[in-house]
Amino acid sequence: MRLKALQYLTAVVDAGSFAKAAVMLEVNASTLTRCIDALEDELGLTLLERSHSGVRLTSGGTAVMVAVRRMLADLDAVAETARYKSAGNEGELKLGVRMPPIGDPLETLLAEWRGHHPKVSLTLYEMPDHDLYTAVENRRLDAALVAGYGAWPNVATEPLFCELLFAALPNGHPLCARESVDWNCLRRETILVQDWDGSHATREFYASLLGIGMPFQSHSASEQSVLALVGAGFGVTLVTHGRALADFPGVTFKPIREPNAQMRIELAWALESKDAVVGRFVSFMRDNTRLKRIP
Amino acid sequence: MRLKALQYLTAVVDAGSFAKAAVMLEVNASTLTRCIDALEDELGLTLLERSHSGVRLTSGGTAVMVAVRRMLADLDAVAETARYKSAGNEGELKLGVRMPPIGDPLETLLAEWRGHHPKVSLTLYEMPDHDLYTAVENRRLDAALVAGYGAWPNVATEPLFCELLFAALPNGHPLCARESVDWNCLRRETILVQDWDGSHATREFYASLLGIGMPFQSHSASEQSVLALVGAGFGVTLVTHGRALADFPGVTFKPIREPNAQMRIELAWALESKDAVVGRFVSFMRDNTRLKRIP
DNA sequence: CTTCATTACGACAAGCGTAAGTATG
DNA sequence: CATACTTACGCTTGTCGTAATGAAG
Numbered sequence: 001m002r003l004k005a006l007q008y009l010t011a012v013v014d015a016g017s018f019a020k021a022a023v024m025l026e027v028n029a030s031t032l033t034r035c036i037d038a039l040e041d042e043l044g045l046t047l048l049e050r051s052h053s054g055v056r057l058t059s060g061g062t063a064v065m066v067a068v069r070r071m072l073a074d075l076d077a078v079a080e081t082a083r084y085k086s087a088g089n090e091g092e093l094k095l096g097v098r099m100p101p102i103g104d105p106l107e108t109l110l111a112e113w114r115g116h117h118p119k120v121s122l123t124l125y126e127m128p129d130h131d132l133y134t135a136v137e138n139r140r141l142d143a144a145l146v147a148g149y150g151a152w153p154n155v156a157t158e159p160l161f162c163e164l165l166f167a168a169l170p171n172g173h174p175l176c177a178r179e180s181v182d183w184n185c186l187r188r189e190t191i192l193v194q195d196w197d198g199s200h201a202t203r204e205f206y207a208s209l210l211g212i213g214m215p216f217q218s219h220s221a222s223e224q225s226v227l228a229l230v231g232a233g234f235g236v237t238l239v240t241h242g243r244a245l246a247d248f249p250g251v252t253f254k255p256i257r258e259p260n261a262q263m264r265i266e267l268a269w270a271l272e273s274k275d276a277v278v279g280r281f282v283s284f285m286r287d288n289t290r291l292k293r294i295p
Numbered sequence: 296m297r298l299k300a301l302q303y304l305t306a307v308v309d310a311g312s313f314a315k316a317a318v319m320l321e322v323n324a325s326t327l328t329r330c331i332d333a334l335e336d337e338l339g340l341t342l343l344e345r346s347h348s349g350v351r352l353t354s355g356g357t358a359v360m361v362a363v364r365r366m367l368a369d370l371d372a373v374a375e376t377a378r379y380k381s382a383g384n385e386g387e388l389k390l391g392v393r394m395p396p397i398g399d400p401l402e403t404l405l406a407e408w409r410g411h412h413p414k415v416s417l418t419l420y421e422m423p424d425h426d427l428y429t430a431v432e433n434r435r436l437d438a439a440l441v442a443g444y445g446a447w448p449n450v451a452t453e454p455l456f457c458e459l460l461f462a463a464l465p466n467g468h469p470l471c472a473r474e475s476v477d478w479n480c481l482r483r484e485t486i487l488v489q490d491w492d493g494s495h496a497t498r499e500f501y502a503s504l505l506g507i508g509m510p511f512q513s514h515s516a517s518e519q520s521v522l523a524l525v526g527a528g529f530g531v532t533l534v535t536h537g538r539a540l541a542d543f544p545g546v547t548f549k550p551i552r553e554p555n556a557q558m559r560i561e562l563a564w565a566l567e568s569k570d571a572v573v574g575r576f577v578s579f580m581r582d583n584t585r586l587k588r589i590p
Numbered sequence: 591c592t593t594c595a596t597t598a599c600g601a602c603a604a605g606c607g608t609a610a611g612t613a614t615g
Numbered sequence: 616c617a618t619a620c621t622t623a624c625g626c627t628t629g630t631c632g633t634a635a636t637g638a639a640g
Contacts, residue, residue: 001300001370004605019619028607033621043377046569052614055433058570060380067376069367078362085355092354126454139351199523208619253591274341275353277409299630314594323632328596330630346592347639 003075005039006068009047017054056239069287084176088121088280095281096144097124098201098263104242105161105289106145106265120277128201136268142278147205148266156271158282160289163263165209166244166253170233173252180257183210190235193218194226198272206238209260229250298370300334301363303327304342308360312349345365383400383575385414385530390576391427391439392419393496393558399537400456400584401440403561408579423496431563439574440502453577455584457560459540460504461548465528468547475552478505485530488513489521501533502556522546 008025014031015021024031032044035147040047048059084090097106111138114122124139133152148159166182174193175181187210192201203216218234219226223243230237231250244253255261267285269278303320307327310316317324335342342356352360359585379385392401409417420436426437428447443454471474482505488498490513498511513529514521518538525532526545535558539548550556562580564573 001298003296013512019374025330030608030622033608036639043381045372045381045571046378049567049569050620051567054619057638058568062376063377064383065382067369067373067548071366071373073364074362075368078301078359078366079296079338080338081359082355086340087360091358094439098623127386199387246617272344273353274348276340276355312594313596324595325597326631332596345595348596363630 001039001042005035006072008035009039010034010065010068010072012048012055013057013061018050020054020193024070045291049056070290086276088120089117091275091277092123092142093277093281094123094125094140094142096135096141096146096263097126098129098132098144101268104240104245105163106244109285109288113281115279116284117280120281128199128204133185133268136270139270139273142273142275143267143269143281145265147160148264152268152269155268157266157268158286160265160267160285164241165238165256165261165263166241167256168227168230168237168239168244169171169252169254170230171238171250171252172235175236175254176252178254180255182257183261184234186210187214190215190217192216192226192235192237193266194221194223194228194237196220209238296334296337297330299365300330303369303401304334305360305363307331307343307350308352313345313401315349315392324532329490336436338474368501375563381571381573383415384412386570386572387416387437388572389416389418389435389437389574390419390428391436391441392421393424393439393441393560398504399535399540400458403536403571404580404583408576411579412516412572412575415576424500425496428466428563431565434565434568437568438562438564438576439571440560447563448564450563452563453581455560455580458586459531459536460558461536462536462551462557463522463539464531464547466530466547468531470549471547472506473549474479475550477552478556479503481551482509487508487511487521487530487532489518489532490515504533504553513523571577 009023011021011025012018017022018032022032025032036048043064044065045060048055050059092119110122111128112119112187114136125135127135129146130147132141132232133155135141136144137152137154145160146157148157152155159197167186169175169181175185178185184285188282191206193206193216195202196251198218198220202255204217207214207281219229223239224238227239227248228250229235238256239253267282269282273279303316303322303326306320307313307316310319312566313324313327317327318325331343335568338359340355340359341353342359344353406413420430422430423559424441427436427441428450430436431439432447432449440455441452443452446452462470462481464470464476470480473480486501486505488501488511490497493513493515494515498513502509502512514524520533521532522534522543523545524530526543533551534548562577564577568574
């Protein structure tokens with residue numbers, strides 16, 4: 001069965017004659033005759049009664065037209081769905097974020113994304129960097145914000161911004177007198193680590209910066225609680241720039257004078273992804289972080 | 296948009312790869328590639344992610360497939376509707392019957408028709424013969440049972456059966472002594488006529504048999520009432536053979552020995568009607584009255 | 591090296607428009 | 616005779632299969 005035949009049929013029925021429909025459709029009347037003849041032949045049912053003053057539906061044709069109109073409406077729905085989806089207006093996006101929580105730029109970015117694409121359901125998944133990569137590669141995630149460690153197969157990456165790290169010290173701590181700190185002086189301190197789920201991901205990240213064999217203390221608690229512990233003098237911890245901008249009682253934030261005291265946050269997504277929503281997200285992130293990037 | 300492309304798409308999605316779908320559909324894989332490429336191009340949306348281990352739907356493709364499957368289901372509904380209708384299983388049939396009521400053969404026939412085609416809604420319209428013809432010609436009726444008077448334009452007719460007419464006489468009437476009556480002896484009687492709506496159709500029919508200028512008495516009452524009047528001695532009337540077979544208190548039925556003491560009942564329908572239901576009805580009536588016909 | 595998807599190319603068929611035909615009012 | 620549907624014919628277009636290409640496990 002040809003789609004065009006069904007469209008021609010409805011036009012002829014609506015116009016009431018082959019000739020009028022031919023004008024509307026800008027085709028020759030003979031085309032309509034042939035198409036509808038073929039359709040009737042295929043269906044084994046006479047749909048139209050031809051006369052010299054137009055056409056009329058048979059009772060069978062009336063019944064068929066009900067189904068045909070519904071079918072054509074669904075056809076429009078197909079095109080409409082495609083148009084809507086191709087604009088990336090709707091869909092779902094599973095976004096992974098690295099465990100050591102990323103701060104301000106991300107929140108702002110996601111808020112703006114949501115403003116532009118309110119119909120896209122965005123789900124966040126927190127996991128260690130390595131898991132993020134494999135999840136993106138396996139397509140359990142559509143995209144992820146990772147620390148840029150290098151190239152992975154089948155995963156495309158794009159640098160977005162850098163998060164500077166700050167040291168969180170108890171007020172009155174000797175280091176508070178200094179303008180900035182470095183890894184060397186922090187190595188003498190007890191480092192408090194937030195570790196919600198025992199994954200040790202944050203701990204390992206800190207170890208990659210400070211070196212192994214440090215006196216880490218993992219706490220299955222919120223960042224707030226960890227900072228409270230810092231304020232109480234239990235040790236020191238590391239926070240992102242965004243977090244350091246806000247005051248916290250009993251805690252002093254100091255910049256770290258080290259080249260690697262930062263997280264290069266990259267966007268990662270599956271190379272083979274042809275999803276319109278993912279494409280939109282990637283280009284959105286690219287465009288909206290251009291100004292915020294720290295070289 | 297091509298219907299075949301949508302069918303190919305669902306096959307590929309269901310099979311999970313172009314190659315498997317190609318085997319199922321018994322087409323070449325290149326055909327599928329081309330069709331789906333064209334479809335994606337037309338929709339402006341990538342539906343499938345190709346890999347070397349098959350294909351997967353994009354999120355847009357998933358959404359489109361919902362609409363596509365519904366569309367194809369409706370397409371099946373079109374074909375199914377046509378198949379059902381072409382068998383004449385369903386529909387409506389407006390059947391006109393002549394005013395001087397036709398008796399037994401019709402009732403039996405319609406009962407049988409209903410038994411074979413219970414889904415066809417049959418509506419009866421009683422009107423004078425002339426109106427029946429014009430109604431059929433104008434397509435206000437699909438078919439009609441008429442007295443065969445001759446050919447009408449655009450109306451096909453087919454003789455079905457003959458209804459013999461009987462005279463209904465009061466018990467004890469002199470004519471009751473005879474085996475049969477004829478027009479001549481009836482012309483001396485008052486002829487009671489049932490005339491529901493003042494159309495005088497029955498009256499004119501009787502006049503065509505008995506001749507004009509007869510003492511007719513129209514009664515806007517049921518056949519039962521008219522026969523009661525006959526039993527009370529108000530006059531005589533004519534009934535069909537079927538009616539004469541049943542007793543009526545105070546009334547005697549006598550055959551009429553006249554060649555035209557009958558109604559040749561014909562089936563009439565619009566020549567241009569291409570309706571499957573009408574066609575079924577015509578051939579049904581033709582087939583089921585062959586044995587009952589009186590030559 | 592096999593499997594799967596894509597691209598190129600040629601044969602074939604299908605669809606369309608022009609124009610002539612038929613029937614009706 | 617003007618209108619409206621149908622049929623016949625030739626051309627264009629599109630569609631399909633074969634075969635070659637590319638890419639990945």
